[in-house]
Amino acid sequence: MTIQHNKVLQKPETFYDTFVRKGDSELKATHYCPGCGHGILHKLIAEAISDFGIQDKTVLVSPVGCSVFAYYYFDTGNIQSAHGRAPAVGTGYKRANPDSILISYQGDGDLAAIGANEIIQAANRGEAMTVFFINNAIYGMTGGQMAPTTLVGQKTTTTPYGRNSHNEGFPIRMSEIIATLEAPVYVERCMLTDAKNIAKTRKAVRKALKAQIDHKGFSFVEVLSGCPTGWKMTPQEAKNWIDSVLSKYFLPGVFKDVIEERESIVIKQEIPSPEDYHKLMDISHLSEKEDIVPTPEKGNFYEELKIAGFGGQGLLSLGYVIANVAMGHQYEVSWLPSYGPEMRGGTANCSVKISNKRIGAPLVANPTTLIVMNKPSLEKFENDVVSGGTIIYDSGLIDTPPSRDDVRVIGLPATEMADKLGSTKAANMIIMGIFAYLKKQIFSDRYIRWVLPRILKNKAFHEINQKAFQTGFDYADKHV
Amino acid sequence: MKKVLIKGNDAVVRGALLAGCRNFFGYPITPASEIAEGSALLFPRVGGTFLQAESEIGAINMLYGAASSGIRCMTASSSPGISLKMEGISYLAGSELPCVIVDITRGGPGLGNIAPEQGDYNQIVKGGGHGNYKLIVLAPNSAQEMCDLTMLAFELADKYRNPTVIMADGTIGQMMEPVKFPQPVTSFPKKDWAVKATAETRENLISSIELDPDRLEVHNQKLQKKYAIIEEKEVRCEEYRSDDAEILLCGFGIVSRLLQSVVDEMRAEGIPVGLIRPITLFPFPKKIIDAYASKKNVRFFNVFELNNGQMVDDVKLVVNGRKPVLYYGRMGGNLPTIKEISAEIMKNMRQL
The missing domain is CATH 3.40.50.970 (Thiamin diphosphate (ThDP)-binding fold, Pyr/PP domains)
Structure with a gap:
């Protein structure tokens, strides 16, 4: 029809x-x-x-x-x-x-x-x-x-x-x-x-x-x-x-x-200018003029770190700072938090790789430097450290020192020292000072002091982070 | 210092914004939630919209609606969520709507776990939804590529009017690496087909229905032609120390990073291995693999995956019996170690 x-x-x-x-x-x-x-x-x-x-x-x-x-x-x-x-x-x-x-x-x-x-x-x-x-x-x-x-x-x-x-x-x-x-x-x-x-x-x-x-x-x-x-x-x-x-x-x-009672809502979409983009994306510091531009060492350099401890000790941040500092020195870097199967065993850890060559696998299996802030982490990773590598540990938190005799062992009561400075949270920056001292041929400590507040942006910690870094650096100068 | 140390997942969000993406629709799921969280933070700042959908199905259909308007839009999820999106993905492909879908893959089947697996290869590359469709699939292996390939994904999606997927595993998403961000894209293709709620586009219809078998066949043939052009023009593949290699390793995503280390270590010992890394999983680098399969000095291909052997089928189809194609995989979210991979290659060298 x-x-x-x-x-x-x-x-x-x-x-x-x-x-x-x-x-x-x-x-x-x-x-x-x-x-x-x-x-x-x-x-x-x-x-x-x-x-x-x-x-x-x-x-x-x-x-x-x-x-x-x-x-x-x-x-x-x-x-x-x-x-x-x-x-x-x-x-x-x-x-x-x-x-x-x-x-x-x-x-x-x-x-x-x-x-x-x-x-x-x-x-x-x-x-x-x-x-x-x-x-x-x-x-x-x-x-x-x-x-x-x-x-x-x-x-x-x-x-x-x-x-x-x-x-x-x-x-x-x-x-x-x-x-x-x-x-x-x-x-x-x-x-x-x-x-x-x-x-x-x-x-x-x-x-x-x-x-x-x-x-x-x-x-x-x-x-x-x-x-x-x-x-x-x-x-x-x-x-x-x-x-x-x-x-x-x-x-x-x-x-x-309820049409009469409700207010009209007019949505206006404002598109920012391309110039504003980087700022809006939290990456505006890229355009900041830098007064210190370190150059990397010539030749073959690589460093593989495993940084491990309890959650809340600032160890992922420490890895993040180290990776940023190395990146600032124009090295290739990668930072990988404990993730997936790596999370087994209850330790928070991260892998940091630094190299002047392209980085392959981001997971560190055999660290050249192991930083540990609790006993389970030391037990878990001690034997993985390469011969001739370095173990930095918090001797105030780990009562049994590492037993390896083919690696350099540096123990210091970083958490206690940080507590005396005013915050146990700064222990990671004391360790940063130690690491910076050990790698002073590679990383400019002047640059680290400059870049630290640009990496860890929380202003409340700027002063104590600097103090802690200096404390670690001086400690290494005296004792290492 | 013109680079930022940033997680792969965060690089995706920024890459999307730089590509002019304005709308994000998503649903929380580990290990992809950072993309939704980053989008919730940043999209409103550039005049865009972030919307947490009621479900993965809601999110993919919101994408369908937004893409119909011609705007650049995106969703992100992880494997089980992507499974839920499959209906919508088929519709997007059928209606030829450009959009970007990010899949930060995890362990399966079912709820599985949140560890890195590559068991989504088949559902993404071969089509987990119904019908004769293909997605353009990009597989980044670094934070830089998470940004760059996301930007490319928007370009390819628009160019071919096709949904494009960024497929990366949780490791690539969680890993931080230096990223150099490009300038934002400021000119966009005209989309005459889009429904823009204007007089000029009033005639436009976004649809995937066609009751007439002949007309639906024509539509399907048109799609296949498009896919053939994509296969011809858009292959991206990295060949690493492969020129004189006798043993060709093959892997994508995080696996390719492991294989790169393996190649370096084995090369240092004088073993002639090289790496083929498909960056586009569709289009698959058939011609490149085909050329190696014809080379006299190539002894065998060794494919490594974090699944039960999914991409290896595609390598086998290309090699077509000319050389042995061996597979080694881990599942459940386990990554093989460098030693484990090297031992597997050495074993195969002895046996072949």
């Missing part, structure tokens, strides 16, 4: 003149069945879009279900989405383009079953979109299976004996659920059974769209609709069933309307 719309009613401008995207010969007729509510709701929406003058800035997200092809008809921007995901797709679109008008159009299986989370979350965030929800209590597109809104006792192809609440639960009332949320500004359930109800729906459609135009937030209009094909009824029987049965469970009405 071909319905000659243009002879009966004027088509809204927001509908295409002919439905070319349908791809069949009936370019004036919709793909919807007689008695289906989609066509009426489409028309009400299209008229409202035209009347508000928002056709160019409107984007319609169509769902999966019978209205998957809404883009056949709406002469607006169109996005077709995955089953149930229209509110998420709409969220992404609207966030990317806040000046647009975004309509998410969904059916009951799409919105209340597979997409129940997406709709609740979009509503709860108060996304600046308008959702139109066709509730016809059945899956139309796939051939009449049970929907989350199918009534108890209603027969469908997957509830051949009627929906049984003990098996499938009860029909879900989405408008009532959405209305309990804080963010939505407007929630109404309408129907399309007669001229009076269509007029009500028309008003609701306009109110919901107007709310978005005025930047008020999320609005939701549920429309009870007939599905004579799915229900195996004539269009007239379908209307009667909505009136006498469906609308008695899904009561029409306004469930929430």
